Amino acid sequence: MLKIENLHASVAGKKILKGINLSIGAGEVHAIMGPNGSGKSTLSNVIAGRDGYEVTAGSVTYQGNDLLAMAPEERAWAGVFLAFQYPVEIPGVNNTYMLKAGVNAKRKHQGEQELDAIDFMQLVKEKAKLVELDQSFLSRGVNEGFSGGEKKRNEIFQMAVLEPTLALLDETDSGLDIDALRVVAHGVNALRSPERSIIMVTHYQRLLDYIEPDFVHVLVDGEILKTGDKSLALELESRGYDWVKAEAAA
Amino acid sequence: MSDVALNDIRLDIAGLPGNAGVQALRQQAADVFARTGLPGKRAEDWKYTDLSRLSAVLGESWWVTAAQTEPADVHVIDDLDAYRLVFVAGQFQAEQSNLPTGVQMLPLADFLANDTAERGHCLFHVDESAPLFNGLMAANTALASDGLCACIGDDVQLDKPLYIIHNGSSTAHVLNGLMLGRNAKVTLIEHFVGAGSDAALSNIATYLRLGENAELRHYRLQLESDKQFHIGRVEVKQARDSRYILHAVELGAQLSRADIVVDLAEPGASCALHGLFVASGRQHIDHHTRIDHNAPHCRSRENYRTVLDGRSHAVFNGKIVVAEGAIKTDSAQSNGNLLLSKNAGVDTKPELEIYNDDVKCAHGVTVGQLDxxxxxxxxxxxxxxxxxxxxxxxxxxxxxxxxxxxxxxxxxxxxxxxxxxxxxxxxxxxxx
Structure with missing residues (x-):
């Protein structure tokens, strides 16, 4: 499904990713954990195609295609979705309008018929329930005046509507209180399926209590130093990251 | 300006409507115009708008109105339920218009033709001390051919908007006067449109008076042809608790300048100016707004947005003057500029003059690209x-x-x- 090989990337000339290797199969949930500044968000942004990230070596292959050669919207059409760490507010752009344009661009690209307004509203209302997003949010400007928790719920709601095959959740748990975290996690779990791979980037083990990963990777200073199952996350929680660094250096 | 040119204007005036009093006022305006001429770039209020293009393109006698030609086919708002007043080249077209009944409303030329008294009309008084006064205003007064002349009586609420279509593909000086009585409520839509292939000047002055607690919604839609020069003046005087709402849209013309001058003369009056410019090519669009808070408890709101593409250029100058006695003034001004092209530019300047401490004045400007x-x-x-x-x-x-x-x-x-x-x-x- 997704294969990352020897990925090196820089931001403003500064090397951030220093040889990432990662293979993600269909339906798998991977957690990438690491301290601040380890390159977690850079990895998400490189996969989603944000400007300003220069890939200096390596490759990212998605469903057999060179992902790095694709524009951000082409990646979206191919089924890649990024839930942003800091979702931007876009006053004046209606939340539902944006999603309808996104869904229909993807359908058009895949040779499917575009959804009409009525079908789309039905879809949107159904998905909004999944993350307990009040319907009044649907007609508001994208994230406009949303609280932190509402923004994160809106991201998962969009994921539900866009039905990606690869979802990157960039620190989706940060800034959430425990009740909001439960709601968001419930939404993500409901979206788990054999066709959908999920990458969760986080530095809190707490999220993994609610969304159980198949694999946990430890990202430190631009490299994946250790891979394990969910018990690795618990170990990181109690012991911190230094022992992983020491182990890798040895 | 040469004596020859002034004599030309005098001759032009003789053929325009108006009793002896109005004719005398037109001549006085011509004298002022001859003295002041076109505003030059050295004038602070014309620093960014170069009117030398006007005479360079239209010639030395740029103010001369052309004979009425067949009106160009233009696109107007068809699905609008409104009273219509159609002007072509500055002349009222009765057969294309429908005026409301039961209110005092006439085309200016008709009004002047029927007014045989010897005294002049207040619309024709030139006040050189008015804010943003310039020679084009005097030219307008001297040469105005037609326009709207209306007094809406106390407590009258027009059931439909007044929709004035100015089809101006040739040079015209149009003078509008609209007075609202106490509690009157009117929506006025001025739509400037043209499809001419030759350059010409639309010189439009609109004088508005709002009585106590009156409400005027004013749409000013400038969609002239891209060859046209458009010069506009809107002067508003507001009595106690009156409300003036402007929706100014600038899409057309090669050069468009409008001066919006609002006098909040009595307590409780309020105005809201909404502006939208969308410019492309080499268009130049300039609004100078001036709001005078001359009484306590008045409120003004100003929000201008400009979208600029190509090599277009916009100017926004928003001056707010709060007089000494105008306590509890509540004023906010915002101007956002979106540059879609590297070659587009904007000059924007908020100007606040505040002469008392008990006021709330906010202003903000942004200039940027898409985020x-x-x-x-x-x-x-x-x-x-x-x-x-x-x-x-x-x-x-x-x-x-x-x-x-x-x-x-x-x-x-x-x-x-x-x-x-x-x-x-x-x-x-x-x-x-």
Whole structure:
């Protein structure tokens, strides 16, 4: 499904990713954990195609295609979705309008018929329930005046509507209180399926209590130093990251 | 200006409507015009707008009105239920118009023809001390051929908007006067449109008086042909508790300048000026606004948005003067500028003059390109680059468009505004 090989990337000339290797199969949930500044968000942004990230070596292959050669919207059409760490507010752009344009661009690209307004509203209302997003949010400007928790719920709601095959959740748990975290996690779990791979980037083990990963990777200073199952996350929680660094250096 | 030119103007005036008093006032205005001439670039209020282009393009006698030609076929707001007043080349067209009954409303030329008294009319007094006064105002007074002349009586609420269409593909000086009595309520739509292939000047002055607790919603839609020069003056005087709401839209003309001058003369009066410029090519659009808070408890709101493409240039100058006695003034001004091209530019300047301490005045200016983070967000959701740019451009103008309370006008402007910009193709879906 997704294969990352020897990925090196820089931001403003500064090397951030220093040889990432990662293979993600269909339906798998991977957690990438690491301290601040380890390159977690850079990895998400490189996969989603944000400007300003220069890939200096390596490759990212998605469903057999060179992902790095694709524009951000082409990646979206191919089924890649990024839930942003800091979702931007876009006053004046209606939340539902944006999603309808996104869904229909993807359908058009895949040779499917575009959804009409009525079908789309039905879809949107159904998905909004999944993350307990009040319907009044649907007609508001994208994230406009949303609280932190509402923004994160809106991201998962969009994921539900866009039905990606690869979802990157960039620190989706940060800034959430425990009740909001439960709601968001419930939404993500409901979206788990054999066709959908999920990458969760986080530095809190707490999220993994609610969304159980198949694999946990430890990202430190631009490299994946250790891979394990969910018990690795618990170990990181109690012991911190230094022992992983020491182990890798040895 | 030469004596020959002044004599020409004198001769032109002799053929214009008006009793002896009005003729005398027109001659006085001609003298003022001859003395002041066109505002030059050295005048502070004309620093960024070069009117030498006017005489360079139209010739030395740029003010001369052309004979009325066949009106060009122009696009107006068809699905609007309104009283219509159609002017072609500055002349009222009775057969294309329908005026409301039961109110004092006449084309200015008719009014002047019927007014045989010897005294002049207040519309023709030139006040050189008025804010933003310039020679073009005097030219307008001297040479005005026609316009709207209306007094809406106390407690009268017009059931439909007044829709004035100025089809101006040739040079015209138009003078409008509209007075609202106590509690009167009117919507006035001035739509300037043209399809001429030759350059000409539209010199339009609109004088508005609002009585106690009156409300005027004023749409000023400038969609002249891209060869036209457009010079506008809107002067508003407001009595106690009156409300003036302006929706100014600038889409047309090669050079357009409008001076909006509002006098909040009595307590409790309020005004809201909403402006939208969408310019492309080499268009030059300039609004100078001046709001005088001359009484306590008045409120003013100003929100101007400009979208500039190509090599277009916009000027916004918003001056607010709060007089010594105008306590509890509440004023806010905002001007946002979106540059879609590297070659587009804007000169924007808020000016506040405040002569008492008990006021609330806020102002803010932004100049920028489309936001990269917003663009990426939309693209990551599957919108193409063009679609994302289109949507964000539209969103930028949204506040001004949604403030328009007549859906037919709003739809018309939305389509005209965004059809101007490149890659604005799928408007149907966007405007839903």
């Amino acid at each position: 990269e983070d917003q663009l990426f967000y939309l693209k990551s959701r599957g919108l193409s680059t063009e679609e994302a740019r289109q949507l964000l451009t539209f969103a930028f103008a949204d506040e001004i468009l949604t403030a328009m309370d007549i859906p037919a006008v709003r739809r018309f402007i939305e389509h005209k505004a965004f059809a101007k910009l490149p890659n604005m193709t799928d408007l149907e879906g966007l405007l839903g």
